[in-house]
Amino acid sequence: MSHSETQAVRTEVVGKAGLIILNNPPVNALGLKLREGIVDALSELNGDANVEAIVIYGEGKAISAGADITEFGKTPKLPTLPEVVNAIETSEKPVATVLHGVALGGGLEVCLASHARVALKGTLLGLPEVTLGLLPGAGGTQRLTRLVDLETAIDLITSGRKVDAAKALEIGLVDQIGQGAPRDVALKAANDIIEGDLKTRVTGELTAEIDVDVLAAAQEKYDRKRPKLIAPIKAVEAASHAAKPIQEGAKLERELFLELMESPDRQGLIHAFSAERATRQFPEAGAQPRACDTAGVIGGGTMGVGIATAMLLAGITVTILETSTERADNAKAAIEKNLASAVKRGKLSEKARDERLASLSASADLTDLSDVDVVVEAVFEDLAVKTEIFQKLDKICKPGAVLGTNTSYLDVNDIAAATSRPESVVGLHFFSPAHIMRLLEVVVADKTTDDVVATALAMAARMKKVAVRSGVCDGFIGNRILAHYRKVADYLLLDGNSFEQVDKALEDFGFAMGPFAVGDLAGLDIGWATRKRKAPTRPAEERYVTIADHICENGWFGRKTGRGYYLYGDSKSREPNPDVVEIVEQVRASEGIEPRAVSDEEIVSRYMTAMISEASRVVEEGIALRPIDVDAVFLFGYGFPRHLGGPLNYADRVGAAQLVAQIETYAKEDPHYWQVPSLLQKLADSNGSFADLN
Ligand code: CAA
Numbered sequence: 277m278s279h280s281e282t283q284a285v286r287t288e289v290v291g292k293a294g295l296i297i298l299n300n301p302p303v304n305a306l307g308l309k310l311r312e313g314i315v316d317a318l319s320e321l322n323g324d325a326n327v328e329a330i331v332i333y334g335e336g337k338a339i340s341a342g343a344d345i346t347e348f349g350k351t352p353k354l355p356t357l358p359e360v361v362n363a364i365e366t367s368e369k370p371v372a373t374v375l376h377g378v379a380l381g382g383g384l385e386v387c388l389a390s391h392a393r394v395a396l397k398g399t400l401l402g403l404p405e406v407t408l409g410l411l412p413g414a415g416g417t418q419r420l421t422r423l424v425d426l427e428t429a430i431d432l433i434t435s436g437r438k439v440d441a442a443k444a445l446e447i448g449l450v451d452q453i454g455q456g457a458p459r460d461v462a463l464k465a466a467n468d469i470i471e472g473d474l475k476t477r478v479t480g481e482l483t484a485e486i487d488v489d490v491l492a493a494a495q496e497k498y499d500r501k502r503p504k505l506i507a508p509i510k511a512v513e514a515a516s517h518a519a520k521p522i523q524e525g526a527k528l529e530r531e532l533f534l535e536l537m538e539s540p541d542r543q544g545l546i547h548a549f550s551a552e553r554a555t556r557q558f559p560e561a562g563a564q565p566r567a568c569d570t571a572g573v574i575g576g577g578t579m580g581v582g583i584a585t586a587m588l589l590a591g592i593t594v595t596i597l598e599t600s601t602e603r604a605d606n607a608k609a610a611i612e613k614n615l616a617s618a619v620k621r622g623k624l625s626e627k628a629r630d631e632r633l634a635s636l637s638a639s640a641d642l643t644d645l646s647d648v649d650v651v652v653e654a655v656f657e658d659l660a661v662k663t664e665i666f667q668k669l670d671k672i673c674k675p676g677a678v679l680g681t682n683t684s685y686l687d688v689n690d691i692a693a694a695t696s697r698p699e700s701v702v703g704l705h706f707f708s709p710a711h712i713m714r715l716l717e718v719v720v721a722d723k724t725t726d727d728v729v730a731t732a733l734a735m736a737a738r739m740k741k742v743a744v745r746s747g748v749c750d751g752f753i754g755n756r757i758l759a760h761y762r763k764v765a766d767y768l769l770l771d772g773n774s775f776e777q778v779d780k781a782l783e784d785f786g787f788a789m790g791p792f793a794v795g796d797l798a799g800l801d802i803g804w805a806t807r808k809r810k811a812p813t814r815p816a817e818e819r820y821v822t823i824a825d826h827i828c829e830n831g832w833f834g835r836k837t838g839r840g841y842y843l844y845g846d847s848k849s850r851e852p853n854p855d856v857v858e859i860v861e862q863v864r865a866s867e868g869i870e871p872r873a874v875s876d877e878e879i880v881s882r883y884m885t886a887m888i889s890e891a892s893r894v895v896e897e898g899i900a901l902r903p904i905d906v907d908a909v910f911l912f913g914y915g916f917p918r919h920l921g922g923p924l925n926y927a928d929r930v931g932a933a934q935l936v937a938q939i940e941t942y943a944k945e946d947p948h949y950w951q952v953p954s955l956l957q958k959l960a961d962s963n964g965s966f967a968d969l970n
Contacts, residue, residue: 285313287320292328293466294321294369295459299335306382307344308353311360314386318363318371329469330367331462332390333374339399339458342381345408345546348537357382357414358530365389365415365522370476372465375399375441375450376458385412388419391476393450394465395441396458401449402438408549409542409919411511413533415480418525421518422482424448430494430515434508451475480522491516505919507536540929544921551908551922554970555744558718558733558901563726565734566676572597572645573652574665576607576638579682580654582710584636585614589624589711590739593635595644604638611636614711646672650735652704654682657805662686663694670695678731680704685751685806688721698723702732705752707913715913716741717752742912747899754909756899757923759806760890763949764883765791766821769860772871773879775841776852781876782883786917791883792841793850795824796834804828817948826859885938888927889953895924895969896955903966924966932959 284300284307296317298304314332321327334340343357355363364371364386373379373387375395380402387393387401395401403412403420411417412433421429424447431437444450452474454461468474491512498508510532517525536542569592573584576598584594588611596611598604615632618624624632637644642665645651651673653665662681669679679701681691692698703719716739718732729745736743746752751759768778769792779790795803803824814820827840832853834840842850864871874882891906900906907922920926927935936952943950959965 284309294327303341305344333462338377340383385414404436409545417514421484484518547921560726560729563730575654585711608638761886781879796840892953
């Protein structure tokens with residue numbers, strides 16, 4: 277047995293088997309050391325007369341999650357991934373790969389270039405590059421189309437969807453399912469190759485059946501998507517070259533890949549990928565979390581039901597509390613319905629559903645929460661109601677229980693002060709529907725202790741949520757920023773734009789729905805109640821637009837009443853509500869406003885500049901830890917277009933100096949609303965960026 281070692285790749289010869297062992301924790305990303313190591317190892321084992329078959333396998337949790345994302349945007353170092361893949365495919369001795377954990381992106385491309393593939397049960401395989409604004413750039417589009425039928429290949433390449441090992445075997449992506457530890461499977465694979473029991477072949481020498489109709493259908497599908505995401509379109513184009521000889525097709529694919537590498541979409545999508553992970557870095561993250569195996573959720577409305585569902589799905593035992601047995605039973609039934617729909621969508625097995633349901637109970641007696649680890653209060657947004665509940669919880673709950681409030685605007689310090697244990701109180705602001713939306717704002721009050729914050733974080737991880745730490749302020753990170761920039765939409769409407777134009781301009785920019793359509797969906801009565809609550813503290817200089825109030829006075833609250841800004845009939849299309857158009861005209865006339873519509877570009881500019889301004893203040897005041905936390909809030913809670921990477925990532929694209937200039941221009945009309953935040957001014961003066969502060 278010979279043995280040579282590099283840090284990330286080592287070789288081992290066992291009998292006639294030459295093993296290439298990848299060891300680059302946590303996910304064997306194919307950074308420079310791994311790429312160099314694989315090429316060196318191939319050359320070494322090909323030169324070893326004892327070796328008859330070579331097998332690559334990984335240590336740790338996966339064979340490989342693909343190219344090292346942290347190297348993107350930097351000068352590429354040789355060997356490149358296509359060179360590694362080429363070295364595998366052209367190896368004189370047969371090379372097999374053992375797949376375990378995940379085989380993604382470049383990691384799967386390494387496997388595709390091997391001469392045989394054995395996957396462990398449960399391995400997930402996929403080419404997620406499009407989700408990062410890229411396409412497989414190391415022959416993935418060329419080899420996948422040679423191994424599986426074109427329709428399946430196009431689907432995997434353009435969706436980034438993962439398939440499990442069983443499915444991969446069925447479609448021809450792998451040759452065998454292996455059992456045991458990767459190393460044992462690797463040794464067996466080498467032996468099987470030598471004995472002729474595992475067939476090897478050169479993928480690049482197979483022919484791809486290219487059906488132009490399939491390509492055209494895929495192209496058309498992605499052409500229609502708004503805003504046009506370029507990566508899937510280019511990926512289809514790359515696949516269309518698969519009928520050419522492998523070297524030629526791979527070269528064309530690489531050119532398209534490098535083109536995408538330079539695109540702003542790629543930067544934004546990778547920023548979004550990083551944002552999800554960056555938010556886990558809390559100052560309190562090192563504290564030992566308290567237990568969070570059992571929970572009480574107070575309030576059986578949409579929010580409470582969603583929160584309870586999310587907790588059950590995470591394996592937490594839940595008691596849902598309501599004011600009467602009947603209401604508690606209704607809430608329980610709503611949770612059951614959510615779980616049934618998870619089963620229907622293939623997210624949960626029937627057996628798992630039954631297990632989860634067995635750990636759900638409903639009650640109208642608060643003392644039933646005496647023994648739970650965590651309580652989340654999700655009742656009506658009223659400080660008096662909430663403080664009363666917390667006073668009771670203080671008496672009932674066991675020492676050490678974490679007491680969470682799902683308030684979306686109220687001061688968590690005031691709620692904490694209602695108890696004798698403010699250190700255990702934390703804001704847990706979920707987003708509706710709470711079992712679907714990934715964002716959780718963890719609102720840290722003055723006295724919240726580190727272990728309570730760490731518990732919230734641990735619970736969020738269990739629920740697969742993106743937890744973002746927020747300080748206390750009106751609306752925390754997300755709703756505070758929203759409350760500010762949302763006014764711009766009303767100003768644009770009052771000053772002369774139609775609400776359809778505002779919605780459409782922002783939808784073309786990338787938002788799934790414009791602000792007026794969102795208002796209709798969320799219920800216009802919610803904003804109305806907030807405006808009434810804030811009326812006494814509204815500064816006299818603030819421009820106030822009364823249009824939405826007039827709409828609500830008619831009882832038109834949006835979708836749920838069949839009409840709001842739009843009319844909602846049987847068809848899915850939205851029709852502008854002519855009565856609202858009339859209200860708008862009346863309000864303009866009564867205020868003596870001469871309507872002046874601005875361009876789509878200016879709509880977007882005003883809206884985004886307002887959003888960035890308040891986001892900048894939220895960072896400056898330390899409400900958000902870093903700009904990337906604000907980005908995460910908007911990406912995972914507010915449907916912000918992922919390819920733009922979040923409002924402050926987008927701000928860096930526009931540039932601080934340009935943003936300041938825009939604010940100064942708009943301030944000529946409304947100096948109260950448009951004020952340059954000092955952090956933005958500082959960045960403009962120093963030619964700095966929000967990215968520098970992450
Ligand atoms: N490159 C660099 N780092 C990576 C990485 C990659 N491809 N994939 C994951 N990581 C890092 C994560 O950033 C994270 O780092 P921190 O602990 O410092 O936060 C760590 O590995 C663990 O990742 P997760 O927290 O996400 O762990 P998980 O178990 O929840 O998920 C995973 C693991 C499924 C692999 C997930 O990380 C993932 O989907 N990764 C991205 C996979 C991907 O998109 N690959 C394609 C890359 S592009 C490519 O390969 C194209 C090409 O040809 C050049």
